[in-house]
Structures are given as structure tokens and as C-alpha cells.
Amino acid sequence: MSSIPVICDRCRATGFAGESDFTHLGDLLAFTPVPRLTKRADGWTPERQRAFIAALSATGSKRQAVQALGMAAYGVDQLLKADGSDSFKAAVDRAMLIAQANGSMKIAQGVADAAARNAQLTPPSRLRGLPPPEAEEPEEDEDRKWELLEGIGVKFMRKVAAERQARLAGEIVAADFYLRQITVMEVMLDLLSAKLGFDANEVLRDLRRGDHALVQIAATTFSDSLDRARRAWWADEGAPNRPPYPDPRFLTQHRHRDGNYAVAVDQSATGATTTPARGYTQEEWAAMGADAQWAAREKQFEEDAVAQAQWERRAHAEWEERQG
Structure with missing residues (x-):
């Protein structure tokens, strides 16, 4: 060419x-x-x-x-x-x-029409008995491509739900089998999207809001709505309430024309302008030295670890009570 x-x-x-x-x-x-x-x-x-x-x-x-x-x-x-x-x-x-x-x-269409007409003609004797040439598969339109991907996505979510149910019921072998199926479908979604002309990696790289990329964004208005829906479902099922995630104490809110979102605060940073550890005002934090700030963060981490362990014990006790 x-x-x-x-x-x-x-x-x-x-x-x-x-x-x-x-x-x-x-x-x-x-x-x-x-x-x-x-x-x-x-x-x-x-x-x-x-x-x-x-x-x-x-x-x-x-x-x-x-x-x-x-x-x-x-x-x-x-x-x-x-x-x-x-x-x-x-x-x-x-x-x-x-x-x-x-x-x-028009030329391209004419060539395609000529090829179609020739395909209907009887092949010369030297070609008789040979398998016919493979016809080029028609390109899927955009709507059909999205239907294929959506169909796999729906099956994927059903497998996720089945894995969760099996895991909670103690059916470990079944849960692990579902997990293997989920992994295969994850790979399938990537490979199929590439075959249909969608670069999954490029899509993820280009997903942004404001000045932040996908991996930097901890929450959006929509994800917060989904979180509330999950918690309402858990409450209806009698499941113990989960700690808030992401923790709103450690988020910085941003406004954008495409929708509001939040970015996680770096909890390992020290300095006058960094986000204070829990219990300190910005003025108190700015007056502290780096060693004092880090000691305050360590104290907060220890308190959070104790609270998490207490919650897990309480949630496990509630689960055992329901099983009984």
C-alpha cells in the first residue's frame, strides 16, 4: 500500500x-x-x-x-x-x-460490489474443490459493540453477587470457583474491548475530573449515592453497619462543572499547611513542629486501629448470633 x-x-x-x-x-x-x-x-x-x-x-x-x-x-x-x-x-x-x-x-464501494459479484461466479477449474476464501466479517456498529460489553458486564456483576453469597454461606470451594470465573471475565472485558476498537487502558488513563486522575479521586456525588444505597440494603438485611468509606474526615472536596468530587488527604504529611491530625485546629497544627505533628498522627492511627478492631469484633459477634 x-x-x-x-x-x-x-x-x-x-x-x-x-x-x-x-x-x-x-x-x-x-x-x-x-x-x-x-x-x-x-x-x-x-x-x-x-x-x-x-x-x-x-x-x-x-x-x-x-x-x-x-x-x-x-x-x-x-x-x-x-x-x-x-x-x-x-x-x-x-x-x-x-x-x-x-x-x-465510491471507489471503495465499487471494489466491494465487484468482489461480491465475483464471489457468485463459478471459480475456474484450477480452483474448484478448494475451500472458498473467507469473507471479511462486517464491522460491528457502535451500538452493537456496547450491547456486547454491557451483556458481559451484567454477567460479571451476577458472578460477583454469587461469589459473595457463597463466601458468606461458608461454601469456600464454590466461592473460589466463582472468583476464577470473575477473573476470566475481567480479562475478557479488556480483550474484547480492544478487539472492538476500545483501548481500555487509554480509557482509564484519560478518565479525569478537574486536575485529578482516576486513581486520585476517592469519591464523587454518584459514588456517595451508591454508598448510601448499599448501606440501606445492608440495614434491611440486618447486617451490621460498616464504618464510612472513604472516611469523610480525610477528604478534600472539589467542585467541577462535570460533578463534585473528593480527593484523599495525605495522612503522612507534616507541615504548617497540611491537614491537621484529628483534634487539632489548623492554627494549633501550624504552631507544632514536625516531630510533634508526626506524634499526633501516630496517636490518631493507634486510636483508629483500636476502633476498627472493636468494630470487627462487634460485627463478627452479630454475624455469629444470626447464624445461630
């Missing part, structure tokens, strides 16, 4: 993009790339974004363009949704118009 050229050195990218003259596209590749929060060598760099637009203008197909670059189609969807993507969106629209004007889509 011939390479797709670009118009300048800064527009070259590894993969499908080449170095031939592409001046007939004018300033198509002079758009402003979508800024990426995480700089990665294998990510959607400005060069790869321009290479994608060049490929798109030649193929008229997002799927073919990203395949030519060795990237996932989901990455383009993320680019189109990201902040600062207006220039990139305009370039995508222009590239599709160029592809249509050049008739690439």
Missing part, C-alpha cells in the same frame, strides 16, 4: 504517513492539534493527529485511517470530545469532504 504524504517535516509521523507532495490539500494539516494531558510516545501526538487527518482525506474512513497508523479508533473519539478539539474537528470535517470529492468512498 502506498504511503499517504504530508506537507511538511513537522507533519510527518511513523506508520502510514510518508513524505510525498501533498500541497493540493492546502492548509488542511495546519490545524491546531488537540492538547493531551499525558505525554506518551505511543499516544496521539500532534504528528499522529496530522497523519490521521492525511489518511482520512485519502480513505474517507476513520477505521481505515487509524488502522493505517496502528492506533485504536476509540482514541479519535476521545480527541473529538476533549477540550481544545475545535480545530481538529474542523480538520476531520474537511478531510471527509476531500475524500468524498475525490470519490474514494
Whole structure:
């Protein structure tokens, strides 16, 4: 397959993009790339974004363009949704118009139609008796992809519930079997999402709210609602109440247009501006030295450990009473 050229050195990218003259596209590749929060060598760099637009203008197909670059189609969807993507969106629209004007889509359709007609013809004698060539599987539409993933997700949650019930009933062998099934389904979700064009790792890396990534966020408004629903269900089942998690004492609240969220406070930090240990005001904390602050944190940790042990003993006693 011939390479797709670009118009300048800064527009070259590894993969499908080449170095031939592409001046007939004018300033198509002079758009402003979508800024990426995480700089990665294998990510959607400005060069790869321009290479994608060049490929798109030649193929008229997002799927073919990203395949030519060795990237996932989901990455383009993320680019189109990201902040600062207006220039990139305009370039995508222009590239599709160029592809249509050049008739690439009609040509591709004509080739597909010709292949379909040829498949109906009797093969020459030298090919008779040989197995027919495998037909290319049609690409699943986006709705069907999500249906497949959702179906596995529902089964996954049922297995999680079954494992929990078996574990509480003392059926350890059954619980371990469910756990193995859950592990297989976790791997299946990752592999299937990649096959359908979704990069699960990229999705997780790009999940952010405000200035914080997924692993930094301890709670959101929605997760708090789910926590309250769990606790209501536990209460209806007669189960002992659980300690609050995450502990609201150790959270910093943030407001964001996409929804409020909370970030966990670093409980190992010392200093005048750090969050005080329990029982101290910010002014009292700022007046203490580092050794005194750490001693206060150690005292808090010991108190929390004692409270946790007491709760576990109390919860276990209640569980034994229900079993009896």
C-alpha cells in the first residue's frame, strides 16, 4: 500500500504517513492539534493527529485511517470530545469532504460490489474443490459493540453477587470457583474491548475530573449515592453497619462543572499547611513542629486501629448470633 504524504517535516509521523507532495490539500494539516494531558510516545501526538487527518482525506474512513497508523479508533473519539478539539474537528470535517470529492468512498464501494459479484461466479477449474476464501466479517456498529460489553458486564456483576453469597454461606470451594470465573471475565472485558476498537487502558488513563486522575479521586456525588444505597440494603438485611468509606474526615472536596468530587488527604504529611491530625485546629497544627505533628498522627492511627478492631469484633459477634 502506498504511503499517504504530508506537507511538511513537522507533519510527518511513523506508520502510514510518508513524505510525498501533498500541497493540493492546502492548509488542511495546519490545524491546531488537540492538547493531551499525558505525554506518551505511543499516544496521539500532534504528528499522529496530522497523519490521521492525511489518511482520512485519502480513505474517507476513520477505521481505515487509524488502522493505517496502528492506533485504536476509540482514541479519535476521545480527541473529538476533549477540550481544545475545535480545530481538529474542523480538520476531520474537511478531510471527509476531500475524500468524498475525490470519490474514494465510491471507489471503495465499487471494489466491494465487484468482489461480491465475483464471489457468485463459478471459480475456474484450477480452483474448484478448494475451500472458498473467507469473507471479511462486517464491522460491528457502535451500538452493537456496547450491547456486547454491557451483556458481559451484567454477567460479571451476577458472578460477583454469587461469589459473595457463597463466601458468606461458608461454601469456600464454590466461592473460589466463582472468583476464577470473575477473573476470566475481567480479562475478557479488556480483550474484547480492544478487539472492538476500545483501548481500555487509554480509557482509564484519560478518565479525569478537574486536575485529578482516576486513581486520585476517592469519591464523587454518584459514588456517595451508591454508598448510601448499599448501606440501606445492608440495614434491611440486618447486617451490621460498616464504618464510612472513604472516611469523610480525610477528604478534600472539589467542585467541577462535570460533578463534585473528593480527593484523599495525605495522612503522612507534616507541615504548617497540611491537614491537621484529628483534634487539632489548623492554627494549633501550624504552631507544632514536625516531630510533634508526626506524634499526633501516630496517636490518631493507634486510636483508629483500636476502633476498627472493636468494630470487627462487634460485627463478627452479630454475624455469629444470626447464624445461630
